[in-house]
Amino acid sequence: xxxxxxxxxxxxxxxxxxxxxxxxxxxxxxxxxxxxxxxxxxxxxxxxxxxxxxxxxxxxxxxxxxxxxxxxxxxxxxxxxxxxxxxxxxxxxxxxxxxxxxxxxxx
Amino acid sequence: xxxxxxxxxxxxxxxxxxxxxxxxxxxxxxxxxxxxxxxxxxxxxxxxxxxxxxxxxxxxxxxxxxxxxxxxxxxxxxxxxxxxxxxxxxxxxxxxxxxxxxxxxxx
Numbered sequence: 001x002x003x004x005x006x007x008x009x010x011x012x013x014x015x016x017x018x019x020x021x022x023x024x025x026x027x028x029x030x031x032x033x034x035x036x037x038x039x040x041x042x043x044x045x046x047x048x049x050x051x052x053x054x055x056x057x058x059x060x061x062x063x064x065x066x067x068x069x070x071x072x073x074x075x076x077x078x079x080x081x082x083x084x085x086x087x088x089x090x091x092x093x094x095x096x097x098x099x100x101x102x103x104x105x106x107x
Numbered sequence: 108x109x110x111x112x113x114x115x116x117x118x119x120x121x122x123x124x125x126x127x128x129x130x131x132x133x134x135x136x137x138x139x140x141x142x143x144x145x146x147x148x149x150x151x152x153x154x155x156x157x158x159x160x161x162x163x164x165x166x167x168x169x170x171x172x173x174x175x176x177x178x179x180x181x182x183x184x185x186x187x188x189x190x191x192x193x194x195x196x197x198x199x200x201x202x203x204x205x206x207x208x209x210x211x212x213x214x
Binding site: 040100 | 108109110111112113119120122124136140143144147148153154155156157158159160161162163166168170176202204205206207208209210211212213214
């Protein structure tokens with residue numbers, strides 16, 4: 001089911017912006033896809049993740065939803081997730097932030 | 108209609124992360140909402156915009172969709188849009204990046 005963005009959804013939003021060397025962008029995308037499927041989506045409170053490749057070639061962004069801030073924090077403390085996060089951090093500068101959706105605008 | 112994230116959608120994605128002083132977060136949200144309604148959504152190629160307030164109190168993110176990179180670049184050159192962008196830049200550090208969606212993962 002596709003991720004939808006709504007002020008009503010009972011989620012917190014993680015927007016994580018990664019910066020890499022241009023030659024590492026495909027590898028980072030692969031790593032994030034693999035870790036999402038094998039580790040993240042089985043964590044309590046995971047709702048969705050969406051991997052975006054920057055047109056500039058040096059950024060990758062993950063737009064993800066978690067049930068709550070507590071679920072996200074618990075994931076950060078999970079040993080298997082931590083191993084994955086360390087692997088990503090060895091390849092990219094990582095800037096994770098949690099948000100709530102405050103407004104939506106369509107055409 | 109709610110924004111949906113899909114690898115199939117014929118859009119480019121703008122993720123713009125703003126950093127502000129904590130006392131300016133509500134004002135930046137207000138400014139982005141107003142500019143989106145009065146200026147941005149009437150520009151050719153605008154698809155959607157979604158304003159997010161950082162739980163840390165010092166970030167704001169806009170997850171927006173445009174029909175094409177060319178439409179986004181044309182907006183940047185529009186005089187009315189430029190006036191708005193300058194107003195935002197006077198309040199916040201701005202980090203806009205364009206992306207394509209490469210993968211989506213649900214629970």
